[in-house]
Amino acid sequence: MRDTPLSACEKNFIIKALGDRKRLDGRQPYDYRKVKITFGADRGCCKVNLGQTQVLAQVSCEITSPRAVRPSDGVLFINVELSPMASPAFEVGRMSDLGVEINRLLERCLRESRCLDTESLCIISGEKVWQIRVDVNVMNHDGNIIDCSSIAAIAALAHFRRPDVTVDGSEVIVHPSDEKDPIPLSVHHMPICVTFSFYEQGKYLLVDPTDKEEKVMDGKMVIGMNKHREICTLQVSGEMLLMKDQVLRCSNIAVVKVTEITELIQRALENDRQARLNGKKFGFAESEPTESILTNQQEPEEIQATETQMDEDSEEEKGMNGDLKTERKSKVKILDKGVGMIGEGGASTWGVEDNEMTEELQKEAKVTQPDHKEVTHTTGTLNATNCVTLKIDLN
Amino acid sequence: LVNCQYSMATFSTSERKRRPRGDRKSQEMTMHLQQTFNAAILTSLHPRSQIDIFVEVLQSDGGNYCASVNAATLAVIDAGIPMKDYVCACSASYLGDSPIVDINYLEESSGSPEITVAVLPKSEQIVFLEMNGRLHEDNLSKVVDMAVKGCKDVYGVLDRTVREHVSQVGSSLET
Numbered sequence: 001m002r003d004t005p006l007s008a009c010e011k012n013f014i015i016k017a018l019g020d021r022k023r024l025d026g027r028q029p030y031d032y033r034k035v036k037i038t039f040g041a042d043r044g045c046c047k048v049n050l051g052q053t054q055v056l057a058q059v060s061c062e063i064t065s066p067r068a069v070r071p072s073d074g075v076l077f078i079n080v081e082l083s084p085m086a087s088p089a090f091e092v093g094r095m096s097d098l099g100v101e102i103n104r105l106l107e108r109c110l111r112e113s114r115c116l117d118t119e120s121l122c123i124i125s126g127e128k129v130w131q132i133r134v135d136v137n138v139m140n141h142d143g144n145i146i147d148c149s150s151i152a153a154i155a156a157l158a159h160f161r162r163p164d165v166t167v168d169g170s171e172v173i174v175h176p177s178d179e180k181d182p183i184p185l186s187v188h189h190m191p192i193c194v195t196f197s198f199y200e201q202g203k204y205l206l207v208d209p210t211d212k213e214e215k216v217m218d219g220k221m222v223i224g225m226n227k228h229r230e231i232c233t234l235q236v237s238g239e240m241l242l243m244k245d246q247v248l249r250c251s252n253i254a255v256v257k258v259t260e261i262t263e264l265i266q267r268a269l270e271n272d273r274q275a276r277l278n279g280k281k282f283g284f285a286e287s288e289p290t291e292s293i294l295t296n297q298q299e300p301e302e303i304q305a306t307e308t309q310m311d312e313d314s315e316e317e318k319g320m321n322g323d324l325k326t327e328r329k330s331k332v333k334i335l336d337k338g339v340g341m342i343g344e345g346g347a348s349t350w351g352v353e354d355n356e357m358t359e360e361l362q363k364e365a366k367v368t369q370p371d372h373k374e375v376t377h378t379t380g381t382l383n384a385t386n387c388v389t390l391k392i393d394l395n
Numbered sequence: 396l397v398n399c400q401y402s403m404a405t406f407s408t409s410e411r412k413r414r415p416r417g418d419r420k421s422q423e424m425t426m427h428l429q430q431t432f433n434a435a436i437l438t439s440l441h442p443r444s445q446i447d448i449f450v451e452v453l454q455s456d457g458g459n460y461c462a463s464v465n466a467a468t469l470a471v472i473d474a475g476i477p478m479k480d481y482v483c484a485c486s487a488s489y490l491g492d493s494p495i496v497d498i499n500y501l502e503e504s505s506g507s508p509e510i511t512v513a514v515l516p517k518s519e520q521i522v523f524l525e526m527n528g529r530l531h532e533d534n535l536s537k538v539v540d541m542a543v544k545g546c547k548d549v550y551g552v553l554d555r556t557v558r559e560h561v562s563q564v565g566s567s568l569e570t
Contacts, residue, residue, distance in 0.1 A: 097422075097426055100419060100422045100423055100426065101423065101426060103419060104419060104420070104423040107419075108527050112527050112528055113528065113529045114506070114529065221524075225532070228531075229531060229532040229533075230529045230530060230531050230532065231508075231526060231529070231530045231531070231532055231535060232528075232529050233526055233527060234510070234524060234525065234526035235524070235525050235526070236521065236523055236524040236525070237426075237427075237430055237523075238430060239430055239433040239434040240434060241434060241515065241518075241520035241521065241522055242520065242521045242524070243519070243520060243521065244519070244521065244536075244539055244540075244543070247521065247524065247535075247539065248535065248536055251532055251535060252532075255532065
């Protein structure tokens, strides 16, 4: 099924906002969305949330015969599945172009950068080696699948434990986990991919584009780096022309981001390790928050409340219900059931008012109606004294 | 619209290749070629038409992408399709302490980092940049410079060949 195309006015809006260095979700141009890493009960299972983009990675191992060219090296196989669950644009069956691109990128980032020590995966040279398979499933697509998948894959590899083996001549004994502790894979370094999207022939640059921003971009650049400032992979794609200094600038930005994310992965791994050690419960079931509204959950966002000036002509009150608060900060005054009012002097744009109002009202709604009634209908009127009255209909 | 197809002959590598087209590496190569030429060809002068570029690798000794891009550039020029500039591609790597240009298969498979760059030589704009292996960030600038310089040299050769060919064809038409 085809994805709905982005309308021309949305495109223009996004690009125009970029000119003012503003993004749709209020981030700075070089900011990442919130990264949440959780591990499952199984070893090697990792789920990463990058904003709304969600990716699940699972690592498994089996014993196979090695490749003819490298008899003493294990095999690392990476497979990325774009399931239709992630986006209506993805289809089952033959891999689309995007799927091939992501697969190859992750392969190059993880395999050719030698982040995993494949020689330690050898059991009997030339006959039996471990084949490590990383399956990455994209569960929700809200932009920047590449970054999310790379974080998930590397975290899963670091989390995985393979069964211990003893070689007795030509006999190989695989010990199950209750006999001998499974051993971790030797991960040399953690390459993380950072995606940059370009707009207006390279004039504007964004880190971590969302789905809408991806649809509008001219082209993108993916830099895979580890925290030792080594570039593991670099790819410029899309139909655009770049200058060399842009590439260098991006790599500098990538260094900062990669260090942050590597730290986050380490912390998550450490937390999981502690939880397992202390016998506490671990896994996905424990990390999902319960007793909360599961649908339409919106995390509280920081909104810039601009300081507005006091207006002298606040005496001219026409048809206003309630007093006028002359304080600087906007405060919601509940006048009647379902009627809230914010009084502020001075000129302020609708946009700012709207945000503040909705946030205040959401807070008020939660406080005054604890049985979670939904706000179905709001009307706002702006009268002459720059005072806003809101009437909310609740059912 | 530019459509590309990249395929390697089964006899092109030292080991017989089982699947000439359709495997992941070929698909990736196809996509890269497509992007490169979409950026370089003035497709607005050919609306509602598709330009097909077929690339077949007869012998592979490293630098597949570079050779494909250079060959395709010459083919597009020969076909008379207008482009922004020649597209020249070159690869470079960093071995030991020095950057080296135009690596072959042996150097590729030895595990050293490899950068492949396709540029428009006159304006030095990078159309495509790809890197494999592990390279420290400080060396990135040097290696990219090396590759771009290599591209300029390739451009010299390509340009000379095109001019010679055109003058030959021109003179044979006169007689």
